[in-house]
Amino acid sequence: MPRFAATERLDTSVAPEDLLLTQELANSQGPPTYGIDLFDTPEPAQAWLDGLLEEYPGAPVIRLGPGEIERLRAIRASLHRLLARGDETLHSGAEPPLDAPVNLRAGPNGVEGSPVGTGVDWLASAVTLELFRAQEHDLLRRLKLCHNPGCTVIFYDRSKNNSRTWHDVATCGNRANVRAYRARRKASSS
Template identity: 35%
Template sequence: MREAPDGLALVQDLINTRAIRHYAPDLLAGRESAEEWLTGAAGAWARIHGLDVPDCSLSEADPAALRDLRTTFQELIAGTGGDTGSDAGGHTPTSGSGSRSGKARTAGRGASVRLAPDVEGRVRMVPVGRGRQWLESALWSETLLAQRNGTWPRLKMCRNTECASAFYDTSRNNSGVWHDAKVCGNAVNLRASRERKRLRESGAS
């Protein structure tokens, strides 16, 4: 799995909490698992930025809000070209700013940040709050920074819809579509080949 650089990895980590059939459960399904994930993700983020780990406690209602937040970021990535087209099964992902849902447009309006200088005197955005509020603040901050420095379009979701893992595209021309070409690329191409063969055989009969 190609990991996004610096704090953008937090957005990638959020998307990759989703369940993958026959492989991984939804890490945001309940409070305990969601809190465990957030503690680890926030700790990694804090180490990157040289800051203290925030309070990651969650309420019983927070996991559902985090799942909605995850959906919002999936839509944002698709809307900025992170998902590059239809998959072999004919599914066409959301793309283009005109097709984003209301959730993607309005989520995060309550997120706040604190502006503070670092040790070198450069002003940076510091997430505020605890638990879910801190995560929203951190996610929107990292998204803004990634959009400004040009790394955001390289955060994508695997075109294999049975995977849909978030990955960071390191190709020179930003043309990657699989989180792992040998695993997901081969699987999708094989399914497409079998479907074409089935259609040919049904047409000949």
């Protein structure tokens, strides 16, 4: 079964492989205008999860049980809160928006981490580990929530100066620019 890539379907900047699981989970619900939420019912949620984990090295097979779709939604909401505020949230001392254990081992090759748990808890652990590694390599600040208030898309900012604010300038950026232009025009005509 081919991987369901919500991020690619939404035409966003795709994160590097080390952050792809996190971005795909965050984008499992499209903007409200798309009317897409892969966690509405168990069937699309399981298909999304199967396709995604098929490409994740060392991932276990996860069968969604009762209540686990709610847990997936909660993890996704935590990611959106984290990314809406940027990576400074991780340094603020505030309660972490996503709390999952990871396994760390020190060895001859340095410190290595791996996700722990079963089911959706394993997924939360894998996402937490990706966020930690991204922060360590200064990549987390590039994973952003689109600044359009009605948009929920998470994109990876590949611009040289990390200055992108919209997942797609042609849609979200254009609307914001038109609103600003009309407001300036109205203010100058008054």
